[in-house]
Amino acid sequence: MTAVRPGRRMQFDTDLTACAELVQQSDPDRFLATMAAPVSARPLLFSLYAFNIELAKAPWASQESMIAEMRVQWWRDTGAEISEGKPVRRHFVATPLGRCLRPDLAGCIDAMAEARRWDIYKEPFESEAEFDSYINRTSGALMWMAAASLGDADEAAVRDFAYGAGVANWLRAIPELEAQKRIPLLDGTHAGVQALAAKALRKIKSARSRRSKVSKEAGYGLLAGWQAETILKQALREPERVAQGALGQSEFRRRAGLMWNAATGRW
Numbered sequence: 050m051t052a053v054r055p056g057r058r059m060q061f062d063t064d065l066t067a068c069a070e071l072v073q074q075s076d077p078d079r080f081l082a083t084m085a086a087p088v089s090a091r092p093l094l095f096s097l098y099a100f101n102i103e104l105a106k107a108p109w110a111s112q113e114s115m116i117a118e119m120r121v122q123w124w125r126d127t128g129a130e131i132s133e134g135k136p137v138r139r140h141f142v143a144t145p146l147g148r149c150l151r152p153d154l155a156g157c158i159d160a161m162a163e164a165r166r167w168d169i170y171k172e173p174f175e176s177e178a179e180f181d182s183y184i185n186r187t188s189g190a191l192m193w194m195a196a197a198s199l200g201d202a203d204e205a206a207v208r209d210f211a212y213g214a215g216v217a218n219w220l221r222a223i224p225e226l227e228a229q230k231r232i233p234l235l236d237g238t239h240a241g242v243q244a245l246a247a248k249a250l251r252k253i254k255s256a257r258s259r260r261s262k263v264s265k266e267a268g269y270g271l272l273a274g275w276q277a278e279t280i281l282k283q284a285l286r287e288p289e290r291v292a293q294g295a296l297g298q299s300e301f302r303r304r305a306g307l308m309w310n311a312a313t314g315r316w
Contacts, residue, residue, distance in 0.1 A: 065092050067141045068099035075102045079273045081304070085311035086269040093198050094270070096145040100124070101191050103142050104161060108168035109229075117169045121162050128158025154197055157190035173232035180235060181212070188215025192270060200266025203259055207271065210256035210316065214274030216249035217281050217296075224294040242288040246281045253278055260315075271316040275307050 137147030164186035192211035
């Protein structure tokens with residue numbers, strides 16, 4: 050299967066419409082980013098982002114760890130079917146994902162599912178390397194599949210930008226994770242939050258220094274991270290906002306920033 054590049058049309062059937070509705074309800078930022086992308090890129094992005102929602106929910110589906118493990122494994126098996134070019138199980142997300150995603154990229158699904166097993170249990174990350182691996186296998190894998198499906202891109206640049214976007218999203222999720230009795234940060238002090246935000250900002254800067262290695266088409270897969278730099282700078286300046294759940298922009302700035310990025314092709 051070739052990359053789903055702008056210009057190639059794919060009909061919005063019942064499944065893709067359901068994917069779009071799921072993303073709109075559960076991940077409004079990625080919904081807006083997808084709507085800012087070319088129409089031809091939307092089937093791929095909606096199916097990927099709907100998959101991400103379903104996988105992210107799987108570890109929380111039951112208090113029984115074995116049931117949660119089974120739900121995560123279901124998506125690992127789906128990824129294997131796509132990777133091996135086999136018929137993909139019938140499901141309103143898995144079916145369109147199997148049509149849109151290149152088999153050589155579907156291996157990322159296994160890495161994402163393995164990382165999500167952390168969400169099932171309550172043990173903290175053991176090291177900075179383990180935390181970084183989690184962000185790379187979730188945010189990094191998702192953004193790489195999106196970008197590489199749409200156009201030519203340097204994987205290291207995409208994953209660096211995805212690290213910044215992933216950390217920004219993670220910091221916004223801290224209050225909910227703590228409410229669920231998880232220990233989301235290695236160092237939850239203000240200094241620890243600032244160090245993490247600074248590292249993520251450096252990753253974004255590194256990615257942007259290689260912007261020429263990411264085609265315009267692939268760049269639509271990075272649009273979902275349009276708020277990352279602003280959020281990380283907020284955390285760096287005012288780390289107390291993380292625990293308060295107060296990171297983010299006004300609705301006007303949020304939408305205006307996305308429209309500017311989409312119009313200029315920047316990320």
